[in-house]
């Protein structure tokens with residue numbers, strides 16, 4: 001068990017633990033695996049670890065919390081970030097929630113390997129929950145160990161910060177520490193368990209409440225706790241909804257629907273596939289949460305899923321994410337039904353998802369294309385054409401959009417010259433036919449003509465397109481390179497990628513190796529194209 005010494009190294013952090021002080025808690029205080037009823041959380045202690053070491057931290061997340069970089073590096077603070085010590089204001093706990101996994105109700109899930117420490121008031125006056133992922137067993141761990149390995153922790157740490165800098169709503173990561181303990185994992189669930197280095201990420205978000213947080217109480221018929229949680233969520237996270245508004249739960253659903261639509265549109269913009277959009281992995285704030293077997297599209301393939309567990313049905317494939325988000329919102333609506341008892345208003349709130357998705361998708365695609373909107377039919381057609389072109393031959397999504405952003409639309413440019421930059425985005429270029437190339441040329445000529453018709457100047461369009469079409473994303477193989485090195489004790493690539501992905505829209509000429517199509521060796525490699533939930 002943890003030493004749990006309380007230290008006062010983070011004097012400048014002010015804690016205000018609204019979640020644990022406002023909501024009902026589990027009576028028991030031990031970590032044995034069990035069903036917890038009538039409670040939103042269980043108080044638990046992080047497990048002690050042998051030899052914590054700070055691998056990396058996010059400067060920007062530290063800044064948000066009002067922490068100085070030198071502070072994070074202090075040994076007492078590293079002990080806190082590894083769960084060995086606690087700050088006086090912390091109230092460590094694991095949340096109770098349920099969820100639908102791959103479309104089926106799974107009952108109680110909960111924080112099985114995440115221990116929330118408490119809510120810090122950030123430099124903007126907002127509450128930020130700190131949470132250690134991989135800090136040991138909780139009542140929600142079922143038969144698992146509550147731990148996390150370096151591999152998955154690097155993936156979560158790098159990706160959540162990369163997403164933030166891309167402008168995608170996400171939970172944040174403050175720190176990545178190794179624990180000095182080994183954790184046994186069967187990475188591909190194929191009977192080959194091996195010891196891996198243990199690690200802990202300190203995640204940060206205003207709230208970690210999920211769709212499944214509501215579903216568990218509805219499923220158990222515990223409408224009292226359900227109402228308490230919904231009222232708490234409205235009061236703390238949706239201040240624009242009046243606490244005594246009789247329609248508040250419906251309004252809440254509508255706002256969650258809109259935020260979720262915004263999040264999914266952003267995923268489509270940058271080529272992110274969450275990989276395991278179970279309802280327990282859907283944030284009530286519309287943040288990308290629970291980075292597990294996620295992946296990034298290299299070649300644009302709407303049918304691709306990174307998750308091996310999902311390989312058969314591809315429920316969580318790139319192009320299905322908008323539909324799955326909607327399905328998940330229906331589960332949230334069902335969970336809120338006992339508080340509303342009328343179907344129609346909930347249905348109307350759900351419809352906001354589709355409306356919002358359509359309008360946000362159109363404005364996102366317009367920005368990617370450097371167009372003012374997709375309101376005019378020829379512009380809508382260009383958006384549809386672009387997605388068709390991307391599927392004509394294997395084409396790198398990130399490079400295609402970024403190269404398009406630089407192209408000149410002047411009439412004087414020869415079509416064969418104009419299309420040339422896009423050829424850099426094609427995989428197996430040698431095998432591409434003239435006919436396939438002409439699909440690209442025709443699209444680019446139509447697009448350039450339309451831009452001329454709109455009177456758009458090259459320079460202004462280039463800079464606005466480059467602000468929406470990133471140059472650098474966390475390609476699956478890049479994270480894998482960082483992991484393989486880190487497992488050998490060299491964490492320099494983790495740091496390099498963290499720095500690179502801080503400015504994903506900015507040209508970084510000495511980082512050209514990361515602006516290239518996926519290397520061939522990574523096409524089918526585990527960790528690069530195939531990922532499991534084992535973490």
Ligand code: AMP
Nearest residue numbers: 109110111112113141144145146147290
């Ligand atoms: P995930 O697929 O990561 O969203 O996890 C689904 C559920 O399993 C959540 O309740 C997790 O907390 C729990 N879980 C996943 N991995 C572990 C682990 N190593 N130890 C304990 N619980 C886990």
Ligand code: MG
Nearest residue numbers: 280281289290
């Ligand atoms: Mg999860």
